[in-house]
Amino acid sequence: MTTVTASTQAYAQLAGDLTVGRYAPGSRLPGERDLAAALGVSRATLRLALSRLESEGALQRSAQRGWFVPTQLLGEPPSTLQSFTEMARSRGLRPTARVIRQEVRPAGMDEAAKLRIAPAAPVIEIDRLRGMDGTPVCYDVVILPESRAAALATADLTDASLYDELRRRCGVEVHRSAYTLMAESADAELARLLGISAGAPVLVGDEVAYTSDGTPVLIGHNKYRGDAYRFEADLFRRV
Amino acid sequence: MTTVTASTQAYAQLAGDLTVGRYAPGSRLPGERDLAAALGVSRATLRLALSRLESEGALQRSAQRGWFVPTQLLGEPPSTLQSFTEMARSRGLRPTARVIRQEVRPAGMDEAAKLRIAPAAPVIEIDRLRGMDGTPVCYDVVILPESRAAALATADLTDASLYDELRRRCGVEVHRSAYTLMAESADAELARLLGISAGAPVLVGDEVAYTSDGTPVLIGHNKYRGDAYRFEADLFRRV
C-alpha cells in the first residue's frame, strides 16, 4: 500500500484525467497555478505530480510555455463525449435539428431525483428531431432544471448544439455524462418521425450529464435509427 | 458506561463543534498543536479523539496537510469498463457461459488488420452463449491472436470470465477497449439461440481491446437481447 500523500493523490487525479481524455492530445494543460487550485493542492506539490507524469511519458514540459499532452500517445483516439453536432461535423455532415416541443413544466419524481432538484421544480423540456444532411436520424428529448438554464427556455435551438448553447448562454460546462444504451423497437409514432417502418430497431440512449463539480445539469433521452447511427466510445479498465 | 477520560472529553467537544457547524464543510481544522492547546489536552490525546472521529466519518485526515471537515457531495465517476461477468456479479446475478465453438483458424483480412497481425496468422475464435441466472442474454464471439493467448485455445471457458482467464493464463491485461454499439434486428438463428422472436431488437457491440502499451489483443462481437441488457458507460468531455 502506497502512502496517500497529497502529491500521489494529485498524481492519480491527473493520470485519470489524462487516460480518460479530459485533455486532448497535443493540447496545453492549464497553468500550474490554476491546476494546483483546481486540485486543491499547492503548486510545489502539483509539480511533484507533474514531474512524475513527465518521467512516465504521460506529459511533456516546456519551460515558460506550459505542460502538454503528448500527441500520438499510443495510437488510437482517446475517449470522448461528443455531441451529436460535433460528431456530425467531424464526419463532414451537416447536423440539423427541428424543434418539436420547448416548454417549461414541473419536474416529475424521476427527473427531480436524477437532477437533484425538488420534485415539481420547474424544468425545461426540449424535444427535437435531429438529422444529418436533412435525413432524420434521432429523436432527442432533453430536460434541464430551469434554475440553471433559464436562457434556454426561449432560445431558438433550431440546428443548434445544445452543449454549445448551454455553455454560451448559461455558463454551464458539461464534464461527464453517464450513458445507458439499449435496443428497442420503434413504435408507430417514432417510426413516422424517423422515416422507418414500425418495429424497426432503434438505439435508445439515456444520459445524465454532470458539471465538473458533480452537479447534474441535464437529462437526455435519445432514440436513434438503428440503421443510421452507431455509438462509439473508448472504455477504460479500472486499475 | 464510558469512562470519562481526557480523550473522550476532547472527542465529545470536537463532535459537538462539528455538528454545530463551527467548522465549515470542506474547511481545514486548526493544526493539532493549536487544537490540543485550545481543548486543554495533549497532542497525543487529541489524536485519539481525531482518529475516532475519522473512523466515524466525521473528519478526514490528510497527512502533512491537516484535518478536514468532509463535504457531503462525493461521487467520482464510477468504473468504466466492466466485463459481462463483473456486471452480472455486481447486480447479484450468476453469470453463465456455454461454449459453442472454440477453435484455431487463420485470421481474416479484417481481423488481422484490427489485431495488427499478419493476414492468415493463427487466431483463436471462441463463441459463447452468455446468460444470467441461466437465461440467455448474449451471443458472444471473441477472437484473439494465438501468439498472445495460446493457453486459451484449449482452456475450459464454461462460465468463466474471459478477461480474468486472459490475465491469469496469458498474463495479458486489458486496459482500454474501443466500443461500437448499434441496434439491429435478430435473424432466425440468433433469435433461436437467445430465445426471442425473429426481428426482435438486439444490441450489437463491437469491441477491440488493447493492453496498456497500445497493442490490440482481442476482438469482440456481442449480440445482446434488447429487452434484457443495457450498456452503461461514463463519457468525459474535453476541456
Place this chain on the structure above:
DNA sequence: ACGGTGAAATACCAGTTAGTCCAGTGTTAG
C-alpha cells in the same frame, strides 16, 4: 512498595504550503 495505565511533554522527520523572485514566452498596443 508493586506494576499497570492513561496522560503529558518533547523531539525529530518528511511532506506540504504560501510566498518571492527570476528569466523566458506570447500577445498586443502603438
Place this chain on the structure above:
DNA sequence: CTAACACTGGACTAACTGGTATTTCACCGT
C-alpha cells in the same frame, strides 16, 4: 517593427503540518 505587459514554468525559502517515537509523570488497585 518595437516596446510594454501579462503570463509561463523554474527555483528557492521559511514556516507549518501530521506521523512517529521516546521519556516522564500522576493516579489506581493490589
